[in-house]
Amino acid sequence: MIEYKDAAGSGGHMQVSAISKSFGIGPLRKQVIDNCTFTLERGKLTVLIGPSGCGKTTLINLLAGYETPDSGDITVDNEPIKGPGKDRLVVFQETALFPWMTTFQNVVYGPMVRGEKNKKELEEEAMFLLNKVGLAEFRDKYPIQLSGGMQRRCELVRALINRPKIMMMDEPFRGLDAMTRELMQEYYVRLFEENHLTNLFITSELEEAIFLADRLIILTNRPAGARTVIEIDLPRPREFKILVTREYLNYKQQALEILHEEAMKAFSSGSGAAVSDFLEAYSEVKAK
DSSP, X not given: OOOOOOOTTOXXXXXXXXXXXXESSGGGOXXXXXXXXXXXXXXXXXXXXXXXXXXXXXXXXXXXXXSOOSEEEEEETTEEOOSOBTTEEEEOSSOOOOTTSOHHHHHXXXXXXXXXXXXXXXXXXXXXXXXXXXXXXXXXXXXXXXXXXXXXXXXXXXXXXXXXXXEEEESTTTTSOHHHHHHHHHHHHHHHHHHOOEEEEEOSOHHHHHHHOSEEEEEOSSSXXXXXXXXXXXXXXXXXXXGGSHHXXXXXXXXXXXXXXXXXXXXXXXXXXXXXXXXXHHHHHHHO
């Protein structure tokens, strides 16, 4: 039987030190990230949240090595990153499954082309993980034959089978209906609690952020920087019943106060969309 459970702390340690990033030329140049510093602690699930349009996707592109910061440093286990690498894998907002491959073929593609395992070992590990997320019976289906939630689960397995040091999730459940999103959160948090890889999860949904996180990093309005780090001391394994506990609601109110301030800054600078993401939830908490 495959033992896929890694020891706690087996993931990588990422240090982000005073990074900045701008786009454009001359007077059209816009600062997106400014002097941003934070740490992804080994074996922890860190969630990044901030106002709409503050630069979250730009930030994950820098951490993944798809973009280079104008200044500052990013290291994994004290080694500077020099571009994309197997040690950092990203699950994006939109599906990135190969449409001409089956579920199984999508999952095994990376390790297979690198020749890291023999065929039998690779199939055993792939089926072990597919069974974990309820997709074993769909191994021969193509992406078009899978629901949105199934495609997300397949992408989680495809990332995990590569055993990265750091898993990065760029709003992966955005666009799913409420019931599917809740199901995906449950699959994701169970997989994390079993393997304890270092995880970075980006979201615009505060309830999702607090339910998942060991550490919650709240970003400022653009240009983005790390304004506050909140340590989320809620018991694991996580269950949805924690969403009605006093501890959870206290974390939510603390975070909403900060997010509201940053959203109002965005509104005053002309980005009204940022406010709409948080005002409804803010009003609900204040009314309690």
